[in-house]
Amino acid sequence: MQSNEVETLINRVAIGDRQAFALLYRVTSPKLFSICLRILRDRAEAEEALQEIYIKIWQRAKTFAVGAGSPSSWLASIARNHSIDTIRSRKPVAEDIADQYDLVDETVASPEQQVVIIDEGRRIAHCMEQLDASHARAVRRAYVEGLSYLELADELQAPINTVRTWLRRSLMKLRECMER
Amino acid sequence: MTSSGQNQGGGPQDEILAGEYVLGVLSLPARRLVEQRMVQDARFARIVQRWQADLSSFNSDYDEQVPPSAVFAQIERRLFGNMEQSSRSGLWHSAVFWRSLSFVTSAVAIVALFYAATSIPGRQPAAPLVAELSAPGSSINLLASYDIASGRLRMTPVAAGRPEEKSLELWLVPESGSPLSLGVLQAGIDGEMLVPADMRERIAEGSTLAVTLEPFGGSPTGQATGPIVASGSARRL
Known part of the structure; x- marks a missing residue:
């Protein structure tokens, strides 16, 4: 299904069209279910999460703004956010908000730089290639599997602070590269 | 600062925090703080949205898996209850209903009706209450519809007088x-x-x-x- 057809369905859902909702579910639920399964790694929990996600989609369809991103990434972000919240509440991780952001390179892009988001898919692929291969893998796995810093550290067999520094530095390098 | 509206960059700390949020590595309390900030700070919210768009190509790593059919039935039951079949049925959408409503409302009265009570014989969902709020000399009325089950009240402005006019x-x-x-x-x-x-x-x-x-x-x-x-x-x- 074309992205603008999904967008039309979301807009019809926003005005309470249940048939559009059923169709939207039919075309988009396999992807969103896969997101739940991948992050939650438990079938029953994934089914429960999928229910909550489509209830949110029904309730939030009217907040879907044209131009705020593609409809499929909007749907995927609802699914990812819900799944990540669920797994974080199941397995609390160490507090991380107060950490120092003391790792910033001098190479960081100025916030005043002009940015036009075009073709971000190709651009991010290019920028991921600029990262150290193991760091790029960690970034992608964190995203796709919804791993916490602790889990990433386990997976990479590295101290959590090292992983955190890698990942934050990778984010800044990605941002810098994409603004170029 | 430029006036082109294209400048969406943030400081390094905001970029990192937003990126961490979108990656999903933050703890639950940190996620809540980020979301609060997004509500209060439109510029920060745009930084998060930009990461979301930038990283969305990773979504191709998720394959497709059809969920069991019981899941959608459950969603519909939770959203709409058991009884109703279609959002387009029911008197809320009926022009004839609104026309007849206008004949029974006087210019100053607030009239409450059970509309669903007359429409579906037998098993009935909780019937919304409807009121038309008007005042003398006003060219608009407000229609209030109160859904008892959800506690949701909707106000819709309508032209005063007969709706077909x-x-x-x-x-x-x-x-x-x-x-x-x-x-x-x-x-x-x-x-x-x-x-x-x-x-x-x-x-x-x-x-x-x-x-x-x-x-x-x-x-x-x-x-x-x-x-x-x-x-x-x-x-x-």
Whole structure:
């Protein structure tokens, strides 16, 4: 299904069209279910999460703004956010908000730089290639599997602070590269 | 700062925090803090959205897996209950109902009715209560619909008088030139309307919106013909 057809369905859902909702579910639920399964790694929990996600989609369809991103990434972000919240509440991780952001390179892009988001898919692929291969893998796995810093550290067999520094530095390098 | 509206960058700390949020590595309390900040800080919210767009190509790593069919049945049950079949059925969407409603409402009365009680024999969902709120001399009434089950109350403006005579039409009033129609307010869709695709970008902070009283179905000429019943400019909440 074309992205603008999904967008039309979301807009019809926003005005309470249940048939559009059923169709939207039919075309988009396999992807969103896969997101739940991948992050939650438990079938029953994934089914429960999928229910909550489509209830949110029904309730939030009217907040879907044209131009705020593609409809499929909007749907995927609802699914990812819900799944990540669920797994974080199941397995609390160490507090991380107060950490120092003391790792910033001098190479960081100025916030005043002009940015036009075009073709971000190709651009991010290019920028991921600029990262150290193991760091790029960690970034992608964190995203796709919804791993916490602790889990990433386990997976990479590295101290959590090292992983955190890698990942934050990778984010800044990605941002810098994409603004170029 | 430039005025092009394209500058969406943030400071390094904001970029990192937003990126961490979108990656999903943060703890639950940290995620809640980020979300609070997104509500209060539109610039920060745009940084998060930009990461979301940038990283969305990783979504291709998720394959497709069809969920069991029971899941959707469960969703529908939770959202809509067991009894109703279609959102388009029911008197809320019936023009005949609104017409007959106008005959029983007097100019000053607030009239409450059970509408669903007359429509579906036998098993009934919790019937919404409907009231038409009006005042002498006013060219608009407000229709209130209260859904007992959800506690949700909706207010929809409608033209006073017989519904087949007048409609309320919403206009975008540009800085110069004639008002552009955004559509006719219809009671049947709970006060919501879908803005035509070509008009969406034109509505921004500071845009003036106005409602006029027009012949039933909207202005026949495409230009506002009736009196303005309300107007105001848009601001961000």
